[in-house]
Amino acid sequence: MNDIVKVSGLRVAARNDAGVDVPIVHGADFTLKKGEVLALIGESGSGKTTIALALMGYARAGCRIVGGSVRIGDVDVLKLSDSELAKLRGRTVAYIAQSAAAAFNPAKTIMEQVIESALIHGVLSRREAQAKAVELFRALALPDPENIGARYPHQVSGGQLQRLMAAMALITDPALVILDEPTTALDVTTQIEVLRAFKKVVRDLDTTAVYVSHDLAVVAQMADRIVVLRNGEIQEDSRTEQILVEPEHPYTRSLLAAMRPTGQVAEAAPAASDIDEDLLLEVRDLEICYGSKRVVQNIDLKVRRGATVGIIGESGSGKTTVARAIAGLVEPSAGQVLLDGQLLSRSLSGRTRDEFRRVQYVFQNADTALNPQHTIEEILARPLRFYHGMRSVQRRRRVAELLELVQLPASLAKRRPSELSGGQKQRINLARALAAEPDLILCDEVTSALDTVVGAAILELMAQLQRELNVTYLFISHDISTVRAICDEVVVMYAGNKVEQGGRSTFQAPPYHPYTHLLIESVPEMHQGWLEETRAGRGALPQIAPPASATPLCPFLSRCPVRIDGKCNKVSPPRVRLDKGNEILCHHSDIELRQLDEPVPAMAVSN
């Protein structure tokens, strides 16, 4: 057979605090043919990265490869000495890390790092390596391929760094490339560019690759074959089309189900933003500056009691900053925040304790939001004492109630956060907010750090709590499918501006704002060939004259596929209400935006 990689009986163990080896990979077997792309998929803790790293004979600190064999070509990687392993790594097997921003050395130029493995292994001379790097930069569609290597990592964007890391891996023509969640840290509109670049070079160079990911939809675009992992064991190993169409293993089926978010919130009455009755939160013309840099501007927002309003945007769009301003954590430079018609002070010091109580914030990362030194009971009892002045017996009873409310056993009260799973911690995080008995909960990316299945359960819980307690959510997320599924009303932010706002129903079909359109089209779909079919981010942008600098222009101008010369680069866009009720910040009308959804001319697709 022409198997290039043959893994059999691979076992990896991790040493726990008590010094006992706990197996984390229990005997993995799989093979890989030349030119094949194999995906390792699973949730966090499934052992997918551990297995991928073991292909290079590498185990992270605290872990140890305890048995089995990994054959690459004729070599058993696990029998090699340290210096033989060093010869293998970066030469025969190359690695593309999850976060390129962290995996690039900040003190060295990009070129130096890209060609380093070629120089270490003596494959190419410095000059040859540089020439090859520039060639790879070009193949990966990086801007200014001749000169980008002279820059330092902090001078290029995250999506570019991820592609540069691919160049770094491919510089030695390795027999096997390992891609470890290479697009997970990226925004969805950037992810699609990176995936396209990866797919092109993998196809052109006939690369054999292992693609590690938790996202089945992404994997469907890249892999020929998928290995499904759970708790360090292989559940299923089949061709991609089979996994997607008729998965054999029940776990694979549950994974597939969790990745298709369903609307759990009952189809509520259409949230018309102009009905002002029972208005809980109102934000008027909010503007926030960091120093002299304006990061958020012209934000208007109305949230009715008991509703869920989603704010969506990519990293740096200002969505979290808006939530922080509502909570009083950031002082806005202009605009007003009203709670129940009462003006809230811009700063924390100007707010009353009762105002604090009514607006609670749930942070993205429960790991850092919960004090590791405190027990769960202490964490939950603090707001009870602070806001409600409860005595200890009363507090203990209430803590038990709160735990029940977030569907956790009362026995957890004595534990510390480090003894809880990620999903349990996020429930505690939510319970702490509920302890204040708030009117409004600001949820900042509450499911982003969680696995899909766990995240879906949290969303379910939130919906249930809303029905029982009639709390109001401001739900901040980068994930359009989640927001569309659970929010009554959606606000789309781009570069600090509100570019679109509408009821949930208006986000089911075009027309949208061009940015929303790109965002929605960039979400990978769970079928093969989507990457080739989707129009997102494809085709040349219309030529425009350099924008007039004096007037504030459309924030999306530089990336907009339907920008109009003489209009978009001259005048600031108006807020337009489309027929189906959503309001957008754009020069275009209904009919013009509908055309975005029509087939793209063949020429543009071939790009």
Add this chain to the structure above:
Amino acid sequence: MNSSIPRLIIGRLGIGVLTLLIVSLVVFILTSLLPGDAAQEQLGQEATPEAVAALRAKLGLDLPVYMRYLSWLGGLVTGNPGVSLVNGMPVDDLIASRLPNSLKLAAATALIAVPLALSIGILSAMYRGSIFDRYTNMLAVFLVSVPEFLIATVAVLIFAVKLGWLSALSRSVEVDSFLQLLSVYAMPVLTLCCVLVAQMARMTRAAVIDQLSSPYVEMAVLKGARPMRVVLRHALPNAIGPIANAVALSLSYLLGGVVIVETIFNYPGIATLMVNAVVTRDMPLVQACVMLFSLGFLLLVLIADIIAILSNPRLRT
């Protein structure tokens, strides 16, 4: 973009000057608050009040505090820090006679301690958890905790008294041969090195280890880089900032903090000069010495800052 480095450095210099000004104020106020009076001290307890008053007037001690401060500050800036109240010699002459000795001792110590400490720190970071790391770590903790007068005394006991290799005192600072140089400097330098190397090595180790746990180091390992390359080419460039600061902090000790060593070896350095000046209430000399130490400290920190800025592309470009 490149103009940002000069701007940063000018900014640091400005802050340095401001700091010195504040230090001068604090030093002046504190020394004025010290009990005792130089005129009284000089004339003894039996002196008539008239004689003391006359001497006070002569020394300018009867002027208001702010006048004395301003004239003193003016003198400092123009290179005339005043006259010793005790023996009437210009303060700058007194300092000039001692400063070279101190600088020589500091230079000799730095020359040995810095490379040694960096090598030990880097090696123990590379072989973290090894026997070498554990023993150097133990030794470092031991040396940091043992007071230097004990190290100095033990050194004298062994090398001067028992073995008779070196002279116990560094009285003759005129050095003719290399051997003589060695015999004069060996023990003070050895004692100082013990303290400094331990400090610097530990901080270097921590700085390098901090970098070794970062994802880009894992990436370098997975590119096939050997441990030596990983540490020297990847971790070290990012650890330069903290290491430079640790070194500056340790070296600043060599200027004013070496009183004990100078005293034990009877080495005519500037720290002893200052301590003697405090004893005799010779305020102009005390003030000038403290200002000098502050200047030295600020210079070292400034150099460390500049090195840290230059080693970081985010700040550099």
